Amino acid sequence: MSKQLTVLEPEVCCAPLATAAVPAEAAVDLAAAFKALGDPVRLQLLSMIASADGGEACVCDLTPAFDLTGPTISHHLKVLREAGLVESDRRGTWVWYRANRPRMASLSAVLDIAPAA
Amino acid sequence: MSKQLTVLEPEVCCAPLATAAVPAEAAVDLAAAFKALGDPVRLQLLSMIASADGGEACVCDLTPAFDLTGPTISHHLKVLREAGLVESDRRGTWVWYRANRPRMASLSAVLDIAPAA
DNA sequence: CCCCTAGGTTGACAGGTTTCGAAGCAGACG
DNA sequence: CGTCTGCTTCGAAACCTGTCAACCTAGGGG
Secondary structure, three states, X not given: OOOOOOOOOHHHHOOOOOOOOOOHHHHHHHHHHHHHHOOHHHHHHXXXXXXXXXXXXXXXXXXXXXXXXXXXXXXXXXXXXXXOOEEEEEEOOEEEEEEOHHHHHHHHHHHOOOOOO | OOOOOOOOOHHHHOOOOOOOOOOHHHXXXXXXXXXXXXXXXXXXXXXXXXXXXXXXXXXHHHHHHOOOOHHHHHHHHHHHHHOOOEEEEEEOOEEEEEEOHHHHHHHHHHHOOOOOO
16 A cells, blocks of 8 residues: 555656756656655655665664654655655664665756756 | 745755765755655746746746646745745736756755765 | 564544635736 | 736635554564
């Protein structure tokens, strides 16, 4: 039931937004990703994961950094996962998260300003 | 009553997310901007405005591009305005919108992946 | 085999979003 | 001045989100 929102072709996401009008289909996919970033907690989570040593972070390190309960952090991580921004990986007792770098790069590229057309 | 959400120092927004953990304050500001982008309609609106000839677009050109009523488009434009992503400007009969390029560049920079540290 | 810990899932509820129709406001034009 | 058009604001209905408490699952030790 947790629809993985297909994540269209990576190419679809890379046309700078200021260069040509984004087609409706691509807009839906991109908006879903930006929506996932539209929460301070999730932004910080992604930031902590992406900047962590080795590019990975354990949930056990993420949770105590917020004044939120475990289930809530778990929920936010799930949103990031379904938006294709992070990937999780159980390793023994703990679950590790790492950022989906290409996906982040795509989003960055979309917002990139045309190099002074 | 439409709190303009102060938009902290532009510098605050420019530290790549994957380089260091985003502080809570900056996260709130950034998340507000990303949240505004978290809707397909708004993403397309911003795209149409930013890619328009002359960098400006008239509401009268934007509205008919969607299956939505005028008030709804106006609402979405307001959200983009309050997020600091666009600026409006009445010119005679019509209202023109233009993108806030530096703001977009900041967001793009935040998502930029560390150039292989 | 039993229990303990680390995380995820479910259910529920307050609060916020999207959308519309109706009404209001600002210029243009006769 | 009166009215028309373009856009915004207001009010309300349907829907989606963030959060927690309670419960469930996976793995590691006694």
